[in-house]
Amino acid sequence: MPIQSVQQDNGQTLVMKVRGHFDFSLHKEFRQAYKNSEGVSRYVVDLMDTEYMDSSALGMLLLLREFASDHGGEVALRSCSREVRKILEIANFQRLFRIED
Amino acid sequence: MERMGDPLMAGSSAGGGVTEETPSFLVVDDEPVNAMLLQMILSARGFRVITASSGEEALARFAEDRVDMVLMDIMMPGMDGYETTRRIRAVDRERFVPVLFVTALTDEQRLAQCIEAGGDDFITKPISRVQLNAKIDSWLRTQALYRTVTAQRDALDAHQRRLEMEQETARRIVERASGSNALEVPGLRYCYSPADILSGDILLAARRPNGNLMIFLGDFTGHGIGAAVGVPSLATLFHDLTRRGSHPGEMLDEINTRLFAVLPPEMFLATAVVEVDFAHGKLGVWNAGMPPVVLVQDGEVVRRYDSSDLPLGVVRDQAPGRRQLEYSDLLPGSVLYACSDGVVEAAAPDGALFGSDGLERAVLERGDDDLFGDVLGALDRFRGGAAQRDDITLFELDLDRLRAEGNETGIGRADGARWQAQLILDATTVVRVNPLPAIMNFFAELGALEAHRQRLYVVVSELYTNALEHGVLGLDSTLKKDPDGFEEYYRLRAEAMERLKEGQIRLTVSHDPDGDRNGYGAVVVEVEDSGGGFDYQRYMEANDPGALPHPLAAGHGIVLVRSLCREVVYHHPGNRVTAVYEFHS
Numbered sequence: 001m002p003i004q005s006v007q008q009d010n011g012q013t014l015v016m017k018v019r020g021h022f023d024f025s026l027h028k029e030f031r032q033a034y035k036n037s038e039g040v041s042r043y044v045v046d047l048m049d050t051e052y053m054d055s056s057a058l059g060m061l062l063l064l065r066e067f068a069s070d071h072g073g074e075v076a077l078r079s080c081s082r083e084v085r086k087i088l089e090i091a092n093f094q095r096l097f098r099i100e101d
Numbered sequence: 102m103e104r105m106g107d108p109l110m111a112g113s114s115a116g117g118g119v120t121e122e123t124p125s126f127l128v129v130d131d132e133p134v135n136a137m138l139l140q141m142i143l144s145a146r147g148f149r150v151i152t153a154s155s156g157e158e159a160l161a162r163f164a165e166d167r168v169d170m171v172l173m174d175i176m177m178p179g180m181d182g183y184e185t186t187r188r189i190r191a192v193d194r195e196r197f198v199p200v201l202f203v204t205a206l207t208d209e210q211r212l213a214q215c216i217e218a219g220g221d222d223f224i225t226k227p228i229s230r231v232q233l234n235a236k237i238d239s240w241l242r243t244q245a246l247y248r249t250v251t252a253q254r255d256a257l258d259a260h261q262r263r264l265e266m267e268q269e270t271a272r273r274i275v276e277r278a279s280g281s282n283a284l285e286v287p288g289l290r291y292c293y294s295p296a297d298i299l300s301g302d303i304l305l306a307a308r309r310p311n312g313n314l315m316i317f318l319g320d321f322t323g324h325g326i327g328a329a330v331g332v333p334s335l336a337t338l339f340h341d342l343t344r345r346g347s348h349p350g351e352m353l354d355e356i357n358t359r360l361f362a363v364l365p366p367e368m369f370l371a372t373a374v375v376e377v378d379f380a381h382g383k384l385g386v387w388n389a390g391m392p393p394v395v396l397v398q399d400g401e402v403v404r405r406y407d408s409s410d411l412p413l414g415v416v417r418d419q420a421p422g423r424r425q426l427e428y429s430d431l432l433p434g435s436v437l438y439a440c441s442d443g444v445v446e447a448a449a450p451d452g453a454l455f456g457s458d459g460l461e462r463a464v465l466e467r468g469d470d471d472l473f474g475d476v477l478g479a480l481d482r483f484r485g486g487a488a489q490r491d492d493i494t495l496f497e498l499d500l501d502r503l504r505a506e507g508n509e510t511g512i513g514r515a516d517g518a519r520w521q522a523q524l525i526l527d528a529t530t531v532v533r534v535n536p537l538p539a540i541m542n543f544f545a546e547l548g549a550l551e552a553h554r555q556r557l558y559v560v561v562s563e564l565y566t567n568a569l570e571h572g573v574l575g576l577d578s579t580l581k582k583d584p585d586g587f588e589e590y591y592r593l594r595a596e597a598m599e600r601l602k603e604g605q606i607r608l609t610v611s612h613d614p615d616g617d618r619n620g621y622g623a624v625v626v627e628v629e630d631s632g633g634g635f636d637y638q639r640y641m642e643a644n645d646p647g648a649l650p651h652p653l654a655a656g657h658g659i660v661l662v663r664s665l666c667r668e669v670v671y672h673h674p675g676n677r678v679t680a681v682y683e684f685h686s
Contacts, residue, residue, distance in 0.1 A: 021537075021538070023562065024566070024591065024594075027587070027588075027591050028588075028591075031584075031588070052541070052554075052555055052558040052559075052562075053559075054558065054559055054562040054563060054566070054658070055559070055562075055563055055657050055658040055661055056566070058657070058661075059581060059587065059657075060587075063584050063587055066583075066584060067584065081555075082354075083554075083555035083556070084555065086555070086556070087555065087556075087559060087661070090661060090664045090665065091657075091661060101417070
C-alpha cells in the first residue's frame with residue numbers, strides 16, 4: 001500500500017505516510033485515509049518515503065487542509081526530503097502548512 | 102524470535118547442581134551385618150539406600166539406579182572394592198558420585214590405594230555414626246557445589262555455541278550486504294581484520310552512473326555485534342544512492358539523516374569517502390572522524406586529508422549541502438591510503454600508540470608486494486603480543502592502475518553527451534502506459550543528480566498530464582477546485598480514458614551539453630498533443646502561484662513548471678509546449 005495511516009495520541013493524531021510517487025493515482029486512497037477519521041485534531045502527512053510529487057499531490061494536500069479545517073483540525077507535513085520541500089516552497093505551501101522535520 | 106530455550110535458564114531450573122531429591126546411597130559390603138548397620142544410619146536420616154553384597158552386584162545396581170554416593174567395602178570375595186571403584190569411575194564421568202571406602206584397614210599404603218582406585222575418602226570401622234554423618238554431609242555439599250558448577254559450565258558452553266552460531270550467521274549477512282565482490286576494483290587492495298567475529302568496520306565500492314568510482318570506508322563506534330548491526334542497511338543505502346546517481350555530498354547528507362534517526366545517541370559512523378572522476382582527472386576525498394587519509398607519490402607523502410567534519414549520525418543537519426569532498430588533480434604515480442582507527446590506536450604494551458605516523462612509516466618502508474603483510478606485521482610487533490582491541494581495515498588505491506584498467510565510463514557519461522528521446526503515444530497507449538517512471542529511470546541512468554530529478558519529474562509530469570487531460574481527454578480543470586469536484590474530475594478522467602479512441606501525445610526529451618550559458622547542460626522537454634490548444638496566455642501572465650484565484654485552479658502546474666525552468670514557451674494554439682531546464686540552477 002502506497003499510503004499507510006496510523007492514529008496516535010489516543011486517536012487525536014492521524015499520520016499518513018506516502019510512499020513512492022505521490023500523484024493523481026493515489027487520490028482515492030489518500031482521501032480514504034482521512035475521510036472517516038473521528039476525533040482527529042492533527043493530520044500529519046509523512047513524506048519521508050515519497051520519491052516524487054507533482055501538482056496533483058499538492059492539490060490533494062489542499063483538500064486535506066480544507067477537510068481538516070472543517071473538522072477543527074490542523075495539517076502538518078513531516079520529513080520532506082530537500083527536493084520535495086523545494087517543490088512545496090515553490091508553491092508557497094509553507095504559508096498554508098506547518099512543515100516539520 | 103527465540104528459537105531455543107535459554108540454556109542459562111534451563112540449567113538453573115533443571116537444578117542439575119542442587120539436587121532437591123532425597124540423596125540415594127549404594128552400600129557395598131559382603132557382610133550383611135555391616136551393610137545393615139550402614140543402612141540403618143542412612144535410612145534414619147531419610148536417605149534412600151540400595152545394598153549390594155559383591156562388586157559385581159554393585160556394578161549392576163550402579164548401572165540401573167541413579168545413586169548419589171557409594172559406601173564401599175574393600176575386601177570382598179570376587180571383585181574387590183578397588184576394582185569395583187575403578188569400574189564405577191569408568192562409567193561415571195560426568196555426574197561425580199563420591200565413593201567412600203568403609204574399612205578397618207589403617208595401613209597407609211592401602212588407604213593410598215583407595216584414592217588411586219578413584220575413591221574420595223574413607224570411613225574407619227568400627228563405624229561411628231557422628232563421623233559417618235559428618236563425612237557424608239561434607240561430601241554431599243561438595244557434590245552439590247560440583248554439580249552446580251558443571252551445570253553452569255554446560256549452560257555457558259551452550260550459550261557460547263549459540264552465540265557463535267548467531268554471530269557467524271550475522272557475519273555472513275554483513276559480508277553479503279557489503280557486497281565484497283564490488284570491491285574488485287583494479288588498483289584497490291584492502292585488508293580487513295575484525296577484533297571479534299563481527300566487525301563495525303565497513304568498506305564499500307560502487308560506480309556512479311557517470312562512471313565515477315566511489316569508495317566508502319566507515320567505522321561504527323565500538324566493535325562486535327553492536328557496531329555491526331548498522332552495516333547491512335548502510336551498505337544498501339550506499340549502493341542505492343550511488344546507483345541512483347546521488348552526488349557524494351547529497352549521499353553523505355542522506356546517510357547522516359538516516360543514521361541520526363536510527364542510531365542511539367552514543368553511536369555514530371566515522372567515515373572517509375573517496376571519489377575518482379576519470380573524465381575530469383580528479384580525486385575527491387572527505388574525511389570525518391577517520392585517521393588521516395594519505396596520498397603518496399614516489400615514496401613521499403604529498404597530501405594528508407585530515408578529518409574535517411563531524412562523523413555521520415552525530416547531529417541533525419541544520420544546513421545540508423555542507424559536506425563537500427576536497428577535489429584535486431589526479432597525480433601520476435600516486436597511491437592513496439586510508440585506514441580505520443584500529444590501526445592508529447593499536448597500543449604497545451607500554452601504552453604507546455601506533456599512531457598515524459606509524460601507518461605512514463609502515464607504508465613508506467614497505468616492500469613492493471606485501472603491503473598488508475608489512476603493515477599488519479609492523480602492527481603485531483608493535484602490540485608486542487597484546488590482543489587486537491579494535492577492528493582494523495586498511496586500503497590502498499593505486500591510482501595509475503585504476504585509471505589504466507578501471508576507467509569504465511559506461512553509458513553514464515552524461516557530461517558532454519548529446520541525446521534525444523522521443524515517445525509517440527497513441528490513444529491505446531496513453532490509456533495503458535504511464536511513461537513517467539521510464540523517463541525518470543532514464544534520467545537516473547544518465548547520472549542526473551537527485552536534486553534535479555525531482556524538479557525534472559515535476560516539469561515532465563505537469564506538461565504530460567496537461568497534454569493528456571486537457572489536450573487529449575478534453576477535461577476541464579476548473580472542476581478540481583473543491584473536494585467533490587476533485588473526485589468528480591478524476592471520475593470523469595477515468596471515463597474519458599475508457600472511451601478514448603483517438604488522440605496522440607508526442608513527448609520529446611533531449612539533453613544539450615552546451616545548453617546553458619554557464620557551460621552546464623540543459624534538458625529540453627517538449628510535449629505536443631492532438632488537442633485544439635487552450636488560452637495559454639492567461640496562464641503565462643500569472644507569475645506567482647498566489648496570484649491565481651485558487652491554489653487548485655487550473656494553471657497551477659504551469660506556474661510550478663515556469664518557476665523551475667529557464668523558459669517555457671507555448672506554441673500557438675497551445676497544444677505544443679517547450680520547456681528548458683538548466684542543470685546549473
